[in-house]
Amino acid sequence: MREVFDPLKRxxxxxxxxxxxxxxxxxxxxxxxxLSIEKNGESIENESKGEKLKIQITGGGPLIIKESCxxxxxxxxxxxxxxxxxxxRCGFSGNKPFCDGSxxxxx
Numbered sequence: 001m002r003e004v005f006d007p008l009k010r011x012x013x014x015x016x017x018x019x020x021x022x023x024x025x026x027x028x029x030x031x032x033x034x035l036s037i038e039k040n041g042e043s044i045e046n047e048s049k050g051e052k053l054k055i056q057i058t059g060g061g062p063l064i065i066k067e068s069c070x071x072x073x074x075x076x077x078x079x080x081x082x083x084x085x086x087x088x089r090c091g092f093s094g095n096k097p098f099c100d101g102s103x104x105x106x107x
Contacts, residue, residue: 062086070096079082 004017004026018026022075027035056064063088071079085098090100 060090061103063089073097 004023023074024037026039053065053067053069056066058064064084066084068080068082069085071081071085072077087097088095088099088103090103092105093100094102
């Protein structure tokens with residue numbers, strides 16, 4: 001959507017380049033979550049979601065999610081998880097993106 005996000009221009013984001021619904025749709029596709037939209041200091045995306053997801057970072061171990069979540073894989077397949085989910089962040093798991101404890105066997 002170059003009319004809104006143009007990496008070749010000094011001003012990366014052109015807010016009047018498209019209607020607001022188009023901008024919201026494009027921002028929701030941001031893979032890193034670095035883009036968000038606020039109105040009067042409140043996040044538009046979170047208005048209907050309720051409480052925010054919490055992710056616990058463990059020293060030298062996995063990322064821990066202690067709430068229900070959906071993991072979307074590269075191929076589009078989805079895993080709906082409930083309870084605690086541990087995501088690998090060391091890269092050694094044989095069950096990526098989930099942690100299998102391989103980090104404890106490394107160095």
